[in-house]
Amino acid sequence: MERALIISLKVLAINIPLLALLGGGIGWLLARRDFRGRELVSLLVQLPIILPPSVLGLYLLFTLGGISFFREAGFLFAFPAAVLGALLPSLPIMIQASRAAFAGVDRELEEAALTLGRRPWEVFLRVTLPLARRTLLVGLALSSARALGDFGVTLMVAGNIPGRTQTLPLYIYGQVESLNFARAHLAALLLVGVGIASLCLVRRLEAGAHERLA
Amino acid sequence: MNALLDAQISERIGDFHLDVSLKLGREIGVLFGPSGSGKSITLRCLAGLRNVRSGRIALSGYVLLDSGAGICEPPHRRKMGLLFQDLALFPHLTALENVLFGCERTKKGRAASIAREWLARVRLESLENRYPSQLSGGQRQRVALARALANEPEMLMLDEPFSALDGPLRRNLRRELRKLHAETGVPILYVTHQVEDICALGDKVFFIEKGKLTGSNRISDLIRGKGRVDLWKMMGWGNVFQGDVRFCNEGFPSFHWASGDLALKDVSGPGPAIAFVRPDRVRFLDPRMPVDSELSRNTFSGKVEEVLLDGGALRLHVRTPRGHWQIEQRETGSHSEIFRPGEEVHFAIPPGAIELIFLEEMKGEENLGSSIVEVRA
Numbered sequence: 001m002e003r004a005l006i007i008s009l010k011v012l013a014i015n016i017p018l019l020a021l022l023g024g025g026i027g028w029l030l031a032r033r034d035f036r037g038r039e040l041v042s043l044l045v046q047l048p049i050i051l052p053p054s055v056l057g058l059y060l061l062f063t064l065g066g067i068s069f070f071r072e073a074g075f076l077f078a079f080p081a082a083v084l085g086a087l088l089p090s091l092p093i094m095i096q097a098s099r100a101a102f103a104g105v106d107r108e109l110e111e112a113a114l115t116l117g118r119r120p121w122e123v124f125l126r127v128t129l130p131l132a133r134r135t136l137l138v139g140l141a142l143s144s145a146r147a148l149g150d151f152g153v154t155l156m157v158a159g160n161i162p163g164r165t166q167t168l169p170l171y172i173y174g175q176v177e178s179l180n181f182a183r184a185h186l187a188a189l190l191l192v193g194v195g196i197a198s199l200c201l202v203r204r205l206e207a208g209a210h211e212r213l214a
Numbered sequence: 215m216n217a218l219l220d221a222q223i224s225e226r227i228g229d230f231h232l233d234v235s236l237k238l239g240r241e242i243g244v245l246f247g248p249s250g251s252g253k254s255i256t257l258r259c260l261a262g263l264r265n266v267r268s269g270r271i272a273l274s275g276y277v278l279l280d281s282g283a284g285i286c287e288p289p290h291r292r293k294m295g296l297l298f299q300d301l302a303l304f305p306h307l308t309a310l311e312n313v314l315f316g317c318e319r320t321k322k323g324r325a326a327s328i329a330r331e332w333l334a335r336v337r338l339e340s341l342e343n344r345y346p347s348q349l350s351g352g353q354r355q356r357v358a359l360a361r362a363l364a365n366e367p368e369m370l371m372l373d374e375p376f377s378a379l380d381g382p383l384r385r386n387l388r389r390e391l392r393k394l395h396a397e398t399g400v401p402i403l404y405v406t407h408q409v410e411d412i413c414a415l416g417d418k419v420f421f422i423e424k425g426k427l428t429g430s431n432r433i434s435d436l437i438r439g440k441g442r443v444d445l446w447k448m449m450g451w452g453n454v455f456q457g458d459v460r461f462c463n464e465g466f467p468s469f470h471w472a473s474g475d476l477a478l479k480d481v482s483g484p485g486p487a488i489a490f491v492r493p494d495r496v497r498f499l500d501p502r503m504p505v506d507s508e509l510s511r512n513t514f515s516g517k518v519e520e521v522l523l524d525g526g527a528l529r530l531h532v533r534t535p536r537g538h539w540q541i542e543q544r545e546t547g548s549h550s551e552i553f554r555p556g557e558e559v560h561f562a563i564p565p566g567a568i569e570l571i572f573l574e575e576m577k578g579e580e581n582l583g584s585s586i587v588e589v590r591a
């Protein structure tokens with residue numbers, strides 16, 4: 001189980017900054033930029049939420065398999081694929097949260113900061129980001145928990161290779177198949193603990209946000 | 215006075231066309247107009263928060279916008295402070311941090327002491343660690359003012375920042391704003407749709423209607439009755455009548471208009487004129503008491519049609535057989551009891567309170583003809 005736990009943590013460690021950057025960036029674009037096809041982009045980025053993981057995994061497998069670079073680089077059925085498999089279904093959660101977070105920041109506050117002589121990047125770092133921070137963190141906590149628990153997409157694109165691509169959810173599946181229920185329960189308990197901790201963090205962040213704005 | 219701000223703005227927003235030009239010196243200018251007339255958009259265009267299709271804005275000799283030459287300074291380089299209607303205080307920063315935000319970039323090293331100085335100037339030094347949500351409405355206004363001025367703007371613009379406050383607080387803040395203006399000398403452009411702001415704050419008033427600047431006047435001239443009649447009408451404030459100044463057989467001057475006449479004093483000569491009586495110069499009479507001889511020819515009786523409490527003032531619309539009058543009194547408890555709609559009231563116009571504008575003198579003024587015809591009688 002230790003190896004599966006370490007792989008899961010490594011996947012998570014890479015995915016958290018990716019979720020923050022990609023999810024936060026796309027969410028900001030959708031919230032703050034008016035461009036042609038915005039609604040279509042908004043729809044497409046939400047697709048992974050409603051598609052069954054096996055369908056998402058299948059399309060991802062064939063898409064990446066069709067690109068020679070990924071094929072030759074040995075991307076599929078390797079650790080990078082496990083990272084991507086966990087990232088893709090969790091990204092829409094982060095995008096949705098960051099879109100709401102940035103849309104919730106009063107534009108007048110940003111404009112006031114500009115008239116006080118601050119450059120746009122300073123306004124983003126000093127005003128927009130601190131005010132959106134709690135909702136962003138809620139999104140990051142929920143999407144990270146989703147990434148940690150991914151099963152279907154990871155299985156389709158990265159397989160279930162112990163020591164290489166086997167994450168905790170895949171480990172549980174393997175242990176159940178081998179009738180090692182005690183090990184499966186232990187790993188499941190760990191994931192349940194992470195899930196509860198994430199929810200507690202989310203509750204605290206949300207409560208804090210309400211207090212500050214009251 | 216040399217203009218520090220010299221701006222011409224032309225911008226189209228759907229069917230709405232904004233077309234204004236403003237010149238303002240080291241003074242307080244009031245941009246006055248009804249809701250939807252383009253006041254706030256004008257401020258946003260000046261601040262650079264909105265793109266302007268064509269125009270030119272120069273402030274203290276620096277060109278901030280020149281659509282012809284392709285110059286358009288971004289808002290953070292314009293040095294134009296803007297106080298929003300909702301103040302836009304940063305909710306995640308304390309009062310001190312909010313003020314610091316306005317000055318720490320330009321005053322590195324001394325920023326904290328300057329921010330504290332500004333908080334002290336607006337009498338909030340003891341509340342520097344409070345968040346905006348922990349401050350009262352008036353305190354928040356002061357923090358916003360301190361923040362805007364700590365940044366040392368070349369010009370300060372205020373978008374109806376006191377509109378949500380009650381009368382005494384609004385008066386205090388207006389006084390404070392005038393004091394700060396006297397201390398800093400920063401030109402101020404103040405947007406409002408409240409007449410009392412014009413009288414209490416401004417040196418100069420710009421009238422805006424449907425996106426167009428319809429006129430401008432020095433406030434002192436306006437109060438002395440030298441403004442254009444259409445501007446008074448636009449303010450919806452004041453008693454304005456069109457008629458003639460005549461001298462009776464005994465040689466006493468009086469003003470005649472369609473619905474009556476008023477005794478005058480010290481008039482230069484007869485002729486067609488506009489008479490303007492400020493509502494706060496109208497005096498109520500007690501019918502049981504004898505009337506001052508000076509007032510006796512200018513007494514009226516009528517029924518109160520409407521009573522409005524505006525800040526600390528009581529505004530009455532009174533209908534008499536000889537026309538409609540606006541009367542303004544400082545509010546007191548007894549007044550509120552006496553002046554109810556439907557009540558009969560007696561009042562007088564002191565001859566010295568009647569401002570006359572002879573039409574001959576006004577001929578030089580632009581756009582007057584059509585507005586005179588519409589003068590209320």
